[in-house]
Amino acid sequence: MLRSLDIRDMLIIDRLALAFQPGLNVLTGETGAGKSILLDSLGFVLGWRGRAELVRAGAEKGEVTAVFDLAPGHPAHAVLEEYGIEVEEELIFRRVNHADGRKTAWVNDRRVSGEVLRALSDTLVELHGQHDDRGLLNPRGHRQMLDAFVGLDLAPARAAWGALGRARKRLEEAQAALAAVQAEEDFLRHAVAELDKLDPEPGEEATLDVRRRSMQAAEKIRADVARAHDALSDQGAEGLLFDALRRLEGAADQAEGALEAPLAALNRALHELAEAQQGVERCLTGLNVNPAELEVIEERLFAIRALARKHGVLPDDLGTHAITLRNRLAALDGGAETVARLTREVTLAENAYRAEAARLTEVRKAAAGRLDAAMAAELAPLKMERAVFVTEVAPGEAGPEGQDAVAFTVATNPGAPAGPLNRIASGGELSRFLLALKVCLTGDTPGMTLIFDEIDRGVGGATADAVGRRLKALADGAQVLVVTHSPQVAALGAHHWRVEKRVEGDMTLSTVTPLGAEARVEEIGRMLAGDTVSDAARAAAMALLDG
Template identity: 70%
Template structure:
């Protein structure tokens, strides 16, 4: 419930503090006095998108603060918790608009974004008027309104989930079919390439090994001859013989050398061991260099075949084995594709069935709720002097989508036998106001903690009809809070609390003020609304009658 509004330097408002009450609050005043500025300021602090030039001329910034009472179960608590903002029984919103257009907002003294303000506003305030911008006059919003009335959000969520699952299944099936078609188009190439690669069976690293072996064999004859010569120099008649002879000569005289030959002899022994190891390595090298000329030819053929396939498929030789696996995988997918595609198509059918079931359940709930909504609105039209009018919720099939398969629109017929048509086009200004009021009463029934604002909802009606509108607003405000901007004395007289909006010129500047009216002041204000600028005693008497009826009620 809105408890207060503090406005500074907004348009023609210098400073204004208002304390609102439960029940029906009425704001009256002459056209242009500033009633719409109050709504603009409230909308500003609630984060609604509106006019940009709100700062009063000459001021550095404009500021609006609004505070609300929140019950323990108020839906605003969930918004605050999700946004990580402090909660409590009181909610204070503050927003500043600098003269350069920058806007800054706080919730309970914590900085926040305009999006959070707008999310909170959805739980706090409903603004309603003939130029309704919240769905009642826009057919695009009628389906959501019906779903809310039907309490079908759970069914609608199931439809959305089923639609997402169906879309995903369709996408997977389509993608698989396209991939299978693409593979089928190159099946002949794939089978030939895989056969060629399987026959050659290239291995990773094989190309480098073959190239090294080929180079070794190509120069092996000359290399082997030199290595054999080296072996002969090391073996019998060479270094091995000479080292052995030297060791024997030294050994023969060692006992007469007083130990001076022990170290040289030990070194020669070690050299003999190292020489043996060297000779073994040289022999192994000679064996490696021994090859059959046919082996060179075979090595070159395989090396060239691997390199040729690599060029043909534009891959590195070491990648041929992996490339073969990729092509083989495509063939396997093609061979198994028919069964896989059948599974995917079955998944689409299952998802379609799940969507159809969810959409049917939602359509049934909508159809049932439509009849109840029509009956409830019809019951509200009678007290508003429109007992002959007919309100109907039309549900027609439309293409399936995430919201189901129903198009919803509100139609009205204002007189018996008259053709029905869209709500915003058939009804006159006064009739439209009453239709919207009846809808609002029905749609807000059961809601708690919501402040409803009606901006000249009584425009275009007068006399008994205006009185009926006022009484319905008064009934709607019982146990809650309704704010009404009105030019109707009948509606104003039914208010539990009355404010007059006026403007005056002070020091060459036009300023708007809002005054809470006493009972005597209410008489004069209602009399002004009845008679105009000149308030006569007859007008005061008529005003007392209106106010007296209200007090009697």
């Protein structure tokens, strides 16, 4: 509920503080007195798009503060939590418009954007008038209104739509993956066959490289080692040493011991020589290189390296790469089956969604009939008993809330073609259609402050009285603000404000005054008789107030 509205330096308002009440609040005054400025100011603080220049002439800035009371569970709580604003029992909007056009806004002392203001205002205030494009006249919201009228549970349809979307996405991904694999099928089959034939192992390239270099080195040193082996054999050093040993042993008996030391040294030399010969022989045996084996090693080493370059991976990663290609090939082989299975899942999801959408269509068509009947009952007292209101439910674009397009149409005279509400009805008729609709849909906006801007324009007498009584019924247990020129409507208000202009010096200012019982008689008398309020006008005003 809107509890208070404080306006400073906006258009022709210098300072204005209003305290609103539950029930039917009426604002009256001469045309041009500033009633629309109040709505402009309220729209400004709530982030609605409106006039660009609102700051009062000569002022540096204009400021509007609006305070709302929030009941437990009010829809505004969810918006506050979404934007990280502390939830309290009251909600304070404050917005400043600087003379240079800059705008700043706060909600409960938290600076916010216009987007946040509008998100909150959608849960707090509904404005209805002859140029209503945010509410009942907007065809985009008619389906939502019809659903609210019947209390339609949309959760199953939203769940079915979500399941269908996920099934379609899985199918699209599988089809795209299959198409991509199919485009490289020949390459994959050739590459896998090539890798399977070579069958490289991790670390094999390094092992082959070491073996190859070792064999190439052996070829280079084997000749030198062989010559050294020949030099140490019995045809070389060994033979010479044995020959020297025999000669010295033959002369040793006559040398009186002089050859004992040389003979010992020579025996040691022969022993060391024998060890050297064995080592050289072992080395020479190890240096035996099979040219055919070297060729095989080189061919495999070069094949591994060439295949790694071809696939752009390291030689040691060829095995892992082969697994990846095999998996892609397996996806190709099983892709058609996967696509077929996912296609069946999409079909099941589509059937489930269509069944749920059909249920919504059936419920909406039945609800449309009930709403049309309710509208007919409301239009009769508003002197529009010959008008026909029809809620059309037609096939529309599929979505999470079904596949129905809902539109409110009217025919104001028998035999006349029906058409959109805002194109067929005249100003006065439109006001009454909107009011009747709001009465029928009154349960769809709990906790809302409803504002009707001259919705009674173009009607008078008993029709105006019927309009007022319906506004009063809407305000029962709620809050309704009405800007009106109708004395019948004003007389039914629980709270009454008069808006008027005054001139101070060269400045025109607008003021709003709460009216007591006597002042209400005068104001309603003015509305009946004009500037000069006669006793008869006062009597008529009192009669209206007495109901």
